[in-house]
Amino acid sequence: MALVSLEHVTKSYPAADRKADPVVAVDDVSLDIEAGAVFGIIGYSGAGKSTLVRLVNALEPATSGSIRIDGREITGLRERELRAIRLGIGMIFQQFNLFDAKTVRANVAYPLKVAGWRRADIRARVDELLEFVGLADKAAAHPDQLSGGQKQRVGIARALATRPRILLADEATSALDPETTHEVLTLLKRVNEEQGVTIIVITHEMDVIQTIATKVAVMDRGRVIEHGDVFDVFSRPSHPSSQRFVGTVIKGVPSPAELAVLRERHEGRIVTCSFRDGDASQARVFLDLAEAGVEFELVYGGINDIRGRAFGHLTLAIRGEDAAIDRAIATISDHADVTEAR
Numbered sequence: 478m479a480l481v482s483l484e485h486v487t488k489s490y491p492a493a494d495r496k497a498d499p500v501v502a503v504d505d506v507s508l509d510i511e512a513g514a515v516f517g518i519i520g521y522s523g524a525g526k527s528t529l530v531r532l533v534n535a536l537e538p539a540t541s542g543s544i545r546i547d548g549r550e551i552t553g554l555r556e557r558e559l560r561a562i563r564l565g566i567g568m569i570f571q572q573f574n575l576f577d578a579k580t581v582r583a584n585v586a587y588p589l590k591v592a593g594w595r596r597a598d599i600r601a602r603v604d605e606l607l608e609f610v611g612l613a614d615k616a617a618a619h620p621d622q623l624s625g626g627q628k629q630r631v632g633i634a635r636a637l638a639t640r641p642r643i644l645l646a647d648e649a650t651s652a653l654d655p656e657t658t659h660e661v662l663t664l665l666k667r668v669n670e671e672q673g674v675t676i677i678v679i680t681h682e683m684d685v686i687q688t689i690a691t692k693v694a695v696m697d698r699g700r701v702i703e704h705g706d707v708f709d710v711f712s713r714p715s716h717p718s719s720q721r722f723v724g725t726v727i728k729g730v731p732s733p734a735e736l737a738v739l740r741e742r743h744e745g746r747i748v749t750c751s752f753r754d755g756d757a758s759q760a761r762v763f764l765d766l767a768e769a770g771v772e773f774e775l776v777y778g779g780i781n782d783i784r785g786r787a788f789g790h791l792t793l794a795i796r797g798e799d800a801a802i803d804r805a806i807a808t809i810s811d812h813a814d815v816t817e818a819r
């Protein structure tokens with residue numbers, strides 16, 4: 478059974494102009510998020526990602542559809558019951574949302590106080606959490622004395638305080654530089670692997686997904702247009718919007734403008750071969766071309782790695798008899814995706 482299960486979930490808001498149609502922020506979304514996953518939700522600004530998070534976190538009710546957390550339907554629950562559900566879900570934010578007037582220790586202790594923990598238990602739990610996020614020496618500091626990465630680590634410690642099973646990360650690294658982003662993502666990976674927390678990562682940064690997510694859903698205008706294993710979605714995105722998104726981080730696929738330049742610079746037919754581990758290798762493609770007796774030149778390409786699995790794209794300028802080139806393309810097509818730029 479999925480830990481978070483959405484079925485035909487829709488959320489609409491009345492338009493600012495009451496006579497206009499309502500704004501459909503989340504449109505008929507069905508998704509299952511398994512326990513133990515790092516599940517990425519990506520999409521451009523306005524795609525509906527934050528709204529989806531607010532629905533999962535029970536901060537707002539869905540307009541229609543069903544949301545089950547750990548098998549329990551949350552739509553229609555009363556506020557008191559929703560509060561109990563929310564205790565099982567931690568949350569971290571882009572702007573960290575720490576209490577500036579409180580020390581690091583008091584920030585992390587806050588949810589435990591609200592939950593009614595005893596003082597001695599709070600102290601022990603906060604010590605344990607600060608140790609885990611590597612900030613034991615900053616317990617007495619205030620947030621304004623910390624770097625962005627350190628603030629987010631406090632945010633993570635606070636979100637984990639009550640031992641939630643789910644952590645929602647809404648653009649949690651979007652305000653950080655690349656090195657600090659990497660540090661925070663490494664910590665989130667440990668939260669997932671060492672503490673067994675299921676993490677839902679909302680982001681517009683594809684490399685965040687590439688680094689830590691196991692599954693990904695791509696949102697566009699309120700809908701989930703594609704979802705699955707990160708490797709599958711990244712190596713073979715099927716929807717044009719996901720292709721554009723994936724293209725921002727994946728090495729090796731020339732953009733239309735780059736293709737135009739390649740065509741100008743190189744004689745012959747321009748062909749891109751895309752292969753994934755288990756399918757074929759670069760060497761096999763070169764061998765097929767040599768056997769067909771055509772001349773070729775590698776003009777663009779790259780190999781990508783997602784959690785130890787490789788896929789790549791090679792763009793070649795192929796010269797020779799048209800029939801021989803057609804034969805070579807047919808042979809390569811048996812084990813790689815081939816697209817020819819026309």
Ligand SMILES: Nc1ncnc2c1ncn2[C@@H]1O[C@H](COP(=O)(O)OP(=O)(O)OP(=O)(O)O)[C@@H](O)[C@H]1O
Nearest residue numbers: 490500501502520521522523524525526527528529
């Ligand atoms: N409370 C609200 N009232 C009216 N419209 C809303 C409300 N919240 C969100 N929307 C609209 O719903 C759509 C989706 O917004 P949402 O914030 O969920 O997108 P997002 O993908 O998280 O984008 P961003 O990354 O910019 O936050 C947008 O068109 C937004 O204007």
